[in-house]
Amino acid sequence: MKPRHVAYLVTVALMCWSMPLFAELRLATVVGGLSAPVFVGHAGDGTNRLFIVEQRGTIKVLRPGSSTPTTFLDIQTKVLSGGEQGLLGLAFHPRYFWNGRFFVYYTRRGDGALVIAEYGASTNSDIASSTETMLLTIPHPIQTNHNGGMLAFGNDGYLYIGVGDGGSGNDPPNNAQNADVLLGKILRLNVDQPDPVAATRYSSPPDNPFVNRTGRDEIFAVGLRNPWRFSFDRLTGQQWVGDVGQNVREEVDTPIVAGGNYGWRVYEGASCSNVDPALCNPANFITPLFDFSHVNGRCSVTGGYVYRGALGVLASGTYLYGDFCSGEIFAWNDAQRLLFDTTMNISSFGEDEQGELYVVDLNGSLSRIVSDCSLTMRPSTQSFDAAGGSSEVGVTASAGCSWTAASNAPWLHVIAGARGNGNGTVQYSVDANASASARTGLLTIEGQIYIVIQSGNVTCSYAVSPSSGPLPQPGGGGIIAVTAPAECTWTAVSNSPWLLITVGASGRGNGQVIYAAGAYIGRAQSRRGAITIATSTVPVTQSR
Numbered sequence: 421m422k423p424r425h426v427a428y429l430v431t432v433a434l435m436c437w438s439m440p441l442f443a444e445l446r447l448a449t450v451v452g453g454l455s456a457p458v459f460v461g462h463a464g465d466g467t468n469r470l471f472i473v474e475q476r477g478t479i480k481v482l483r484p485g486s487s488t489p490t491t492f493l494d495i496q497t498k499v500l501s502g503g504e505q506g507l508l509g510l511a512f513h514p515r516y517f518w519n520g521r522f523f524v525y526y527t528r529r530g531d532g533a534l535v536i537a538e539y540g541a542s543t544n545s546d547i548a549s550s551t552e553t554m555l556l557t558i559p560h561p562i563q564t565n566h567n568g569g570m571l572a573f574g575n576d577g578y579l580y581i582g583v584g585d586g587g588s589g590n591d592p593p594n595n596a597q598n599a600d601v602l603l604g605k606i607l608r609l610n611v612d613q614p615d616p617v618a619a620t621r622y623s624s625p626p627d628n629p630f631v632n633r634t635g636r637d638e639i640f641a642v643g644l645r646n647p648w649r650f651s652f653d654r655l656t657g658q659q660w661v662g663d664v665g666q667n668v669r670e671e672v673d674t675p676i677v678a679g680g681n682y683g684w685r686v687y688e689g690a691s692c693s694n695v696d697p698a699l700c701n702p703a704n705f706i707t708p709l710f711d712f713s714h715v716n717g718r719c720s721v722t723g724g725y726v727y728r729g730a731l732g733v734l735a736s737g738t739y740l741y742g743d744f745c746s747g748e749i750f751a752w753n754d755a756q757r758l759l760f761d762t763t764m765n766i767s768s769f770g771e772d773e774q775g776e777l778y779v780v781d782l783n784g785s786l787s788r789i790v791s792d793c794s795l796t797m798r799p800s801t802q803s804f805d806a807a808g809g810s811s812e813v814g815v816t817a818s819a820g821c822s823w824t825a826a827s828n829a830p831w832l833h834v835i836a837g838a839r840g841n842g843n844g845t846v847q848y849s850v851d852a853n854a855s856a857s858a859r860t861g862l863l864t865i866e867g868q869i870y871i872v873i874q875s876g877n878v879t880c881s882y883a884v885s886p887s888s889g890p891l892p893q894p895g896g897g898g899i900i901a902v903t904a905p906a907e908c909t910w911t912a913v914s915n916s917p918w919l920l921i922t923v924g925a926s927g928r929g930n931g932q933v934i935y936a937a938g939a940y941i942g943r944a945q946s947r948r949g950a951i952t953i954a955t956s957t958v959p960v961t962q963s964r
């Protein structure tokens with residue numbers, strides 16, 4: 421056997437042995453034949469439906485398992501479409517299941533104004549009501565480019581809106597640095613509370629940075645060029661913005677802080693744009709987390725999502741994003757890594773209810789990022805009192821997929837199962853905590869994080885409210901408030917596979933647990949589950 425054959429076999433053997441999870445990634449087409457899709461999202465209502473925004477002015481709905489989307493909303497008569505204009509964004513209210521409210525972002529036929537409008541559900545859950553309620557219009561009369569187009573609710577319940585700088589090149593009116601106009605900004609609105617003084621159907625949260633001072637109250641952050649796509653990390657609430665650059669740099673900004681100035685038009689990415697060279701002092705602006713240059717055909721960042729899906733397709737916390745022109749899809753974990761080099765025009769990424777990620781190709785398709793070597797953990801978190809103890813976490817992995825487990829804390833020890841292949845169990849122990857402060861340790865299992873929290877050495881008491889949770893037959897969710905001293909940790913555990921904890925599987929001090937269930941069909945009796953939080957058990961009953 422020639423040496424290079426030996427080397428080849430060794431390489432294959434090493435690949436089988438180490439089995440890096442991302443090597444098994446692929447793009448699976450979910451649906452094709454779409455008309456210029458620019459966004460995909462979900463309603464958060466337990467139905468697992470995907471909603472696909474088409475630029476011309478339609479929203480399609482796709483039931484899970486189906487490959488035939490149907491029309492949810494058609495507002496083509498209102499929308500000016502083409503180039504960077506069209507129906508650009510969609511956001512469902514966090515309580516859409518209860519209130520049926522959702523919001524769209526489009527450029528208006530006639531004058532090109534940017535419109536944020538509200539629509540509502542109808543009695544047919546797959547067809548929205550066509551009644552429009554105007555929320556906000558932003559004049560955009562001169563140029564057709566840089567309309568922004570993203571809107572999404574933050575974990576604070578407010579609606580965030582990414583608005584472009586008004587267009588042309590180098591922002592001639594300097595809109596992005598002007599707090600008296602809404603162009604070139606991230607806005608933040610409370611859509612649950614009108615403002616009778618301003619006569620608007622929304623209000624500006626009182627801690628928006630320009631409330632009670634010069635500048636538009638709706639503004640949350642300034643200095644954006646064209647924040648075409650942004651997202652919130654569903655675990656941490658941190659906002660990630662892909663801000664499209666001009667001729668040189670593409671950037672990703674995070675976190676986005678109230679009153680932050682993200683640099684445009686003084687800076688393009690981390691570089692001085694030389695439009696206002698006298699202002700190029702980095703101390704006055706927030707530089708991007710990272711930027712990249714226009715090499716390899718790259719021209720326009722498409723902001724994406726932080727992966728938190730339960731299937732473990734990517735390591736938890738990985739930020740996925742891409743470039744519209746090159747078709748490249750990248751992962752960011754403190755460095756840029758190329759995952760796919762596609763022929764797509766990537767208009768957007770998107771997230772389903774489980775946190776799995778999708779890629780939208782403007783040429784007409786929607787694909788999902790899947791892995792042939794997925795890994796999941798049950799549970800994903802565990803709390804201990806100050807005395808410590810031991811426990812275990814079950815790992816579910818495909819046969820042949822190997823993994824390792826490691827602790828980041830000196831008081832958290834892996835005592836068995838530090839390595840596995842396929843399904844397995846990791847056993848660990850937690851030392852006693854002599855301090856009065858709570859603490860958090862992490863077990864990292866093949867890039868995925870298992871959270872161990874431990875209360876401080878104090879007496880802990882816990883209260884939950886409400887004490888029971890009814891769910892309607894079509895599915896829905898609820899919120900349980902947890903009250904505890906700040907030194908005290910807790911976990912929330914469901915006793916039923918149909919009863920999902922979507923937010924707050926663990927916490928310390930005061931917090932909330934959000935749960936959800938899908939429709940309950942075809943049974944004679946209601947079904948009963950329970951969520952146990954620290955020492956309290958909250959029964960949840962879903963009607964038949």
Ligand SMILES: [Ca+2]
Pocket residue numbers: 630631632633634635636637
């Ligand atoms: Ca103001």
Ligand SMILES: [Ca+2]
Pocket residue numbers: 643663671682683684687688689708
């Ligand atoms: Ca910037």
